Amino acid sequence: MRTNIFWISVFIGPALILLLIFLIIPIFASLYLSLTDFNVFALTDWSRAKFIGFRNFYELFQDELFWKALFNTFYCLIVAMPVTVTLSLLNAVLLNREQTRFKNFFKICFFLPFVTNTVAIAIVWSWILNPSYGILNWFLGLLGIKGPNWLGDPKWAMPSIIMLVVWKAVGYNTLLLLAGLQNIPDFLYEAAELDGASSWQKFWYITLPMLRPTMLFITTMMIIGYLQLFEEPYMLTQGGPLNSTLSVVLYLYRQGFKFFKLGYASSIAVVLFLMIAALTLLRLKLSKQD
Amino acid sequence: MRKSNVFLQIVVHAILLIGAFTMLLPFMWMVSTSFKPSSEIYVFPPRWIPKNPTLKNYVDLFSSINFGRPFLNTVIVASSITFLSVLLSSMAGYAFAKFRFKGRDKLFFLILATLMVPGQMTMIPVFLLLRYLGLLNTYTGLILPGAVSVFNIFFMRQFIITIPNDLIEAARIDGARESYIFFKIILPLSKPALTTISIFTFTGSWNSFLWPLIIAQDERMYTLPVAVSVLAGQYGENIAIQMAGSCIVITPILIFFLFAQRYFIKGIALTGLKG
Numbered sequence: 001m002r003t004n005i006f007w008i009s010v011f012i013g014p015a016l017i018l019l020l021i022f023l024i025i026p027i028f029a030s031l032y033l034s035l036t037d038f039n040v041f042a043l044t045d046w047s048r049a050k051f052i053g054f055r056n057f058y059e060l061f062q063d064e065l066f067w068k069a070l071f072n073t074f075y076c077l078i079v080a081m082p083v084t085v086t087l088s089l090l091n092a093v094l095l096n097r098e099q100t101r102f103k104n105f106f107k108i109c110f111f112l113p114f115v116t117n118t119v120a121i122a123i124v125w126s127w128i129l130n131p132s133y134g135i136l137n138w139f140l141g142l143l144g145i146k147g148p149n150w151l152g153d154p155k156w157a158m159p160s161i162i163m164l165v166v167w168k169a170v171g172y173n174t175l176l177l178l179a180g181l182q183n184i185p186d187f188l189y190e191a192a193e194l195d196g197a198s199s200w201q202k203f204w205y206i207t208l209p210m211l212r213p214t215m216l217f218i219t220t221m222m223i224i225g226y227l228q229l230f231e232e233p234y235m236l237t238q239g240g241p242l243n244s245t246l247s248v249v250l251y252l253y254r255q256g257f258k259f260f261k262l263g264y265a266s267s268i269a270v271v272l273f274l275m276i277a278a279l280t281l282l283r284l285k286l287s288k289q290d
Numbered sequence: 291m292r293k294s295n296v297f298l299q300i301v302v303h304a305i306l307l308i309g310a311f312t313m314l315l316p317f318m319w320m321v322s323t324s325f326k327p328s329s330e331i332y333v334f335p336p337r338w339i340p341k342n343p344t345l346k347n348y349v350d351l352f353s354s355i356n357f358g359r360p361f362l363n364t365v366i367v368a369s370s371i372t373f374l375s376v377l378l379s380s381m382a383g384y385a386f387a388k389f390r391f392k393g394r395d396k397l398f399f400l401i402l403a404t405l406m407v408p409g410q411m412t413m414i415p416v417f418l419l420l421r422y423l424g425l426l427n428t429y430t431g432l433i434l435p436g437a438v439s440v441f442n443i444f445f446m447r448q449f450i451i452t453i454p455n456d457l458i459e460a461a462r463i464d465g466a467r468e469s470y471i472f473f474k475i476i477l478p479l480s481k482p483a484l485t486t487i488s489i490f491t492f493t494g495s496w497n498s499f500l501w502p503l504i505i506a507q508d509e510r511m512y513t514l515p516v517a518v519s520v521l522a523g524q525y526g527e528n529i530a531i532q533m534a535g536s537c538i539v540i541t542p543i544l545i546f547f548l549f550a551q552r553y554f555i556k557g558i559a560l561t562g563l564k565g
Contacts, residue, residue: 007468008391015382018438022416023404029415043421091309094302099295101303108551109310112317115547115554117497119515120536123522124320127529135319135336171313172558179559228408231499235519249410249500257504262414269411277406 034270038263049263056267066268068243069251072158076247077226080162084169084222085215091170092177093207107178110171118168122235125164126151129236151237154244161232161245169225173218180214181207216287223279227272248272317540324348324533331529347534355531357538359510360517364496367432367513371495374437376488382438383446384476388458398447405440409500417504427508436495442487449483450476486557489550496543514539 034056036042038049060066091110095103113121128134129150137147150160188206197205230249233239239246239254248268256265318338323331325343351357386398416435417426425431453476461471477484502513512520518535525531547554 005391008385008389011381011385011389011468011472015378015438015443018378018434019401019404019440021419022435022438023407023412023440026412026415026419027404027407029418030411033414046418087309091306094306097302099299099302100306106306106310107555108548109313111551111554111558112544112547113313115493115497115543116317117499117515117518117536117539117543119499119519120539121316121320123518123532123536124316126522127323127533128316128319133332133334133336135315138334138336167312167316170309175555175558224408228410235522252410253500256414257417262418266414269408269414272408273406273411276408280406 030266030269033263033266036263038261038266040260042262043260052263056264057271059264060267060271065243065246066248066251069246069248072244072246073227073229073248075158076162076165076229077223079159080165080169080226081219081222083162084166084173085219087166087170088173088177088218089211091174092181093203095174095178096181107175110174112171113168114172116168118231119235121168122164122232125160126236129160152241154242157237157241157245161229161236164232164236165226165229169222173222176218177211177214180211184210212287216283220280220283223283224276227276227279317544320533320536320540323530324537326530328528328530347530348538350531351534351538355521357514357517357535360512360514361538363429363432363506363511364514366429367502368492368495370429370433371436372488372492374433375439375442375491376484378438379442379487380446380450380477380480380484381472382443384450384472386443386447387450388453388455388476401440402444405444413501413504420505426505427511429511431505432502432511432513435501436498439491442491445487446480446483449480453479482556485553486560489553489557493543493546 033049035051035053036049037052037055038046042049091106094100095106128136131137131147131149131152134147134150136150140147148156150156184207188210189202192202192206228249229247230253233245233247233250234253237245239250249272252265252268252272255261255268322338322340324347325345326337326340327342327344327346330337330340330342386394420426420431420435425434457475457479458471461475466474497515498513499515499519502516503519506512506516518532518539521535522532
């Protein structure tokens, strides 16, 4: 039976109107804005923004700071992703063992950082990472290691940020992988045992291949999430020292909402979108080839 | 054989304990520092339990810095977003799952495709629009753009589609109106899905930062994350008050999580497998 148009509009209408105003039209508006020189003067009078074609993009690709931001963002992605996956997988496998005790306690502990406000916990981390009074360097000192000036040293600032990023993400991914592990049917392991497979062989030839759908999901989410790195560098370093932690979104925020170069900032947003879309599609393609 | 099993048990639990400890440590350090008088902050080696614990930092937060207002703002914004988003998304999810009309699946796919677009892309045009409408520094501006979520629509549709059509058809034959069917049949049957999206939407909007940072430039409209980020800038030296501020932002969600952790953990498995 076809539903009449009245009820369709009552049920879909409100959501659709909001999506149009706050999502779908803005996507196209953003594409257009990226082709204009919309700046602080246009803020009060929109007609002052001129159409300038691809000049923003042309400028962007010659902007050293943008390249720096791009480099830093990928640095974070390329280091944080494998570390997150490895730690989460280790935790998930250990939690999935029948003999492991206090499972719920561990699950709750691991998950806490994920529900925690990033801004607030970043403040706590900057105190932990304090070179003279922080507990991290105190702890390293106990082991006889002289800890670096974490957030003040261009070499160590990005690793510090990655530490916070991984710390926040491990619990969520552990739970997803654990759900994936629990979906692997027992008979596969039983059959392998009959054939005399070792624990390593079972892990390598059963667990990992069977986890592929979950892996695909978590790595895709990580690509999308880590490329949008913002709150951690905003709070911990403001992009410094020497722009060593300037991320793409932090640069977008600066250009857009500190200097109000909204046209230029929109072109950064468009590039970010294209990168996320390309990498996501690439990731999906790679998984189909397997 | 037996001996190696015991050894393995110890190693496994040691690894998990180190992991759990790493997760908990920042919270413990935050709470401990937030109760320290200023004389005990810059002390080496670090003191885990304050010698003279004080509530001064918390009192200062609410008296001289007025943290009450951002707290209230966050409660208002997060609850409104959760209520609206859950209601509107389940209505749309129901329509996409059970109504038959031309172009339905195309429209649904179009909406779903926007999930690939990062929020930063729509941020600038929406900022300009709200500024034009005079909605910066208002609750409407903070709430409305978050009032519907594509993910929630998708999630609700996937859930409602599993409800048997017979139930709905039977009610229609009895002459029930669509609104009756939605509120009396669909919603009660969708409780697990509703719980999941409510929890995640509330947590997400409580913790949201970039959007309120842009929309709320007036101090009176700050949400907690914005207020605490400003605090870190203004009271750079006063670590204890920053830790107390962080505590105020983090604790409500942590308590909420500890009570609802069952649903959180179930919800995670659910969302992950669907995706």
